[in-house]
Amino acid sequence: MRKRLVYRADDVGYTLAFDLGAFKAIDEGIVTSADVMFDSPHTEEALQWLKERPWISIGWHRHLWESPVLPASEVPHMVDAEGRFKWRHLHAELMDEVPYEEAYKEFETEMARCYAILGRYPDTASLRPQKNELERAFADICQKCQINVNVTNGSKIASSTASYFSQKRDSKFDHLNFQSWIVHPDNGKGDGSKESEYDLKFFSSYDTTANIMGIQWDNEEEIIMTGGHPGYLDDHILAESRCTIHRVRELQGAISPKVKQWIIENHVELVNQRDVLFGTNEYQDHLKAVNSPLWIGNM
Amino acid sequence: MKLLVTSDDYGFTYAVTDGVLHCARNGILTETGLFSNMNSAPYAAKRMIEEFPNICLGIDINLVAGSPVSNPKMVPSMVQESGEFKSSGMHRKLDETMPDHIPYEEAYLEIMNQTKRFIELTGKKPEYFNGHSYSTPTTRKAMVDVAKELDIPMLSDILKQYHLLSGAQTAVWNVKPFSLEAQLACDPIGMFKEGKLTYLDEAYQNDGIAHIHVHAGFIDQEVFRYSTYTVVRTKDLELITAPEMIQWVKDHNVELISVRDLLEK
Numbered sequence: 001m002r003k004r005l006v007y008r009a010d011d012v013g014y015t016l017a018f019d020l021g022a023f024k025a026i027d028e029g030i031v032t033s034a035d036v037m038f039d040s041p042h043t044e045e046a047l048q049w050l051k052e053r054p055w056i057s058i059g060w061h062r063h064l065w066e067s068p069v070l071p072a073s074e075v076p077h078m079v080d081a082e083g084r085f086k087w088r089h090l091h092a093e094l095m096d097e098v099p100y101e102e103a104y105k106e107f108e109t110e111m112a113r114c115y116a117i118l119g120r121y122p123d124t125a126s127l128r129p130q131k132n133e134l135e136r137a138f139a140d141i142c143q144k145c146q147i148n149v150n151v152t153n154g155s156k157i158a159s160s161t162a163s164y165f166s167q168k169r170d171s172k173f174d175h176l177n178f179q180s181w182i183v184h185p186d187n188g189k190g191d192g193s194k195e196s197e198y199d200l201k202f203f204s205s206y207d208t209t210a211n212i213m214g215i216q217w218d219n220e221e222e223i224i225m226t227g228g229h230p231g232y233l234d235d236h237i238l239a240e241s242r243c244t245i246h247r248v249r250e251l252q253g254a255i256s257p258k259v260k261q262w263i264i265e266n267h268v269e270l271v272n273q274r275d276v277l278f279g280t281n282e283y284q285d286h287l288k289a290v291n292s293p294l295w296i297g298n299m
Numbered sequence: 300m301k302l303l304v305t306s307d308d309y310g311f312t313y314a315v316t317d318g319v320l321h322c323a324r325n326g327i328l329t330e331t332g333l334f335s336n337m338n339s340a341p342y343a344a345k346r347m348i349e350e351f352p353n354i355c356l357g358i359d360i361n362l363v364a365g366s367p368v369s370n371p372k373m374v375p376s377m378v379q380e381s382g383e384f385k386s387s388g389m390h391r392k393l394d395e396t397m398p399d400h401i402p403y404e405e406a407y408l409e410i411m412n413q414t415k416r417f418i419e420l421t422g423k424k425p426e427y428f429n430g431h432s433y434s435t436p437t438t439r440k441a442m443v444d445v446a447k448e449l450d451i452p453m454l455s456d457i458l459k460q461y462h463l464l465s466g467a468q469t470a471v472w473n474v475k476p477f478s479l480e481a482q483l484a485c486d487p488i489g490m491f492k493e494g495k496l497t498y499l500d501e502a503y504q505n506d507g508i509a510h511i512h513v514h515a516g517f518i519d520q521e522v523f524r525y526s527t528y529t530v531v532r533t534k535d536l537e538l539i540t541a542p543e544m545i546q547w548v549k550d551h552n553v554e555l556i557s558v559r560d561l562l563e564k
Contacts, residue, residue, distance in 0.1 A: 015516040016321060017314070017317070017318065017321070017533075020313075020314070020317045020517065021517075021519060023313065024313070038488065050309065200479060200480065200483075203479075231519040232314040232318075232518060232519050233314075233517060233518035233519075233530065233533055234318070234517050234518075234533045234536065234537075235356075235533040235534055235536060235537035238483065238522075238533055238534075239528060243529075244483075245479075245518070245523075245530060248518055248519050248520040248522075249520060251519060251520065252520040253518075
């Protein structure tokens with residue numbers, strides 16, 4: 001049975017430390033797709049690095065926790081006194097105060113930054129409920145830049161973050177059976193509750209290698225996307241993010257020799273998101289070019 | 300005043316290595332000690348030698364993490380069945396019934412081999428010798444003997460000579476037991492901003508020499524595998540790269556020095 005797998009690295013561009021780990025996961029691991037933050041301290045360096053790796057598909061990992069790309073004076077409703085996005089992860093309701101034009105301008109500038117370095121726009125993004133002007137502006141920019149939105153049809157297994165990605169899939173991808181497989185730490189409740197799965201108490205038992213190797217395909221039309229935040233840890237991430245030390249475990253899984261062996265033994269076909277959406281063969285062509293043991297032709 | 304800034308455990312893991320290199324490029328780091336036995340040591344040595352010849356590069360003799368440079372069969376008291384070093388915790392447990400349980404010959408062999416590996420990787424002798432985490436009277440004697448034989452100064456001797464604090468004496472935020480929660484909660488750069496690193500102010504008032512001795516690094520899973528000193532490494536890194544610290548050094552006309560400078564005097 002054909003078993004296609006996208007491994008997505010989230011938060012690329014976050015910090016130098018995170019990216020050094022993420023780059024390791026891309027070059028030495030199983031990452032096929034990078035979800036990039038466009039408002040972070042290391043965004044530009046990450047895009048420069050990714051430009052040299054065209055076999056990696058790019059997602060827009062909308063963040064809005066750092067600082068706008070535009071000067072703070074041009075987006076006064078989005079920033080605090082320090083010029084940083086004022087809601088961070090605690091006060092998402094403050095996004096309701098942002099006028100459409102401000103949000104549109106900021107998103108447009110983030111995409112201009114992407115295009116200027118990468119030479120193209122991201123391949124994918126996830127829309128959230130269109131409950132305010134900011135979300136409407138985000139959807140419009142995605143449309144303007146021809147970014148494919150909401151490409152998967154939900155998660156196969158329960159997770160408190162599943163609702164975050166539970167927007168209805170774009171109908172043009174209805175012919176695809178493209179599923180997310182969440183490998184975040186299990187909070188043990190199985191009820192989609194909001195308790196942080198990245199709590200320290202779930203760290204010692206967090207086995208991303210086993211989680212990846214637990215992925216199952218129901219049929220050969222099904223394509224599974226899994227992923228995480230594979231990267232190194234620094235003080236900025238410790239201070240800013242909800243997902244902190246768990247990142248090192250997600251990196252461990254993404255470069256694990258056991259996972260690679262599982263891929264070989266189970267004839268898992270690593271693909272990027274463009275391969276899924278448009279039927280290309282970019283990631284496998286790359287593996288073939290470098291004569292990787294993970295190339296399906298070498299298995 | 301003069302300030303010596305040491306970060307231990309260089310080459311411990313790839314993430315720690317990249318963190319120390321970040322400190323060399325963007326911080327006030329002046330010297331670091333290489334773990335020559337670890338998998339990432341060749342990468343660490345090459346990058347430091349090529350990119351930061353201004354950083355004084357010593358050796359941190361590591362007898363408790365990773366694998367020995369020597370054939371494990373030649374250092375049986377120091378290794379587990381897997382051939383990897385026993386951890387410091389395992390040694391301390393053994394100490395309860397067999398104090399000073401590592402034979403001199405084994406310690407001498409491994410310390411000499413780690414030093415030879417250092418020379419192979421860097422093309423030069425270590426600029427200083429330093430221990431790491433666990434030692435016994437016998438391993439300390441072996442280290443001193445190897446250092447003497449190869450004419451390499453002991454960091455501890457230099458610090459004593461100049462009446463400088465070392466290790467935990469400077470890292471006052473490191474209060475044992477140092478749980479993960481405590482490491483996440485500690486705030487060295489906050490302590491610095493609040494003037495709680497009093498040894499810095501004393502050195503400034505007396506136009507003397509101060510020493511900051513940390514374990515800076517980014518963190519990967521390998522750090523958790525080999526050490527209980529984990530996320531605090533990112534806090535140590537922040538202390539010696541923070542804009543506030545760099546500004547303080549500039550504002551106080553602090554001369555950054557290393558053991559290399561002290562030995563040249």
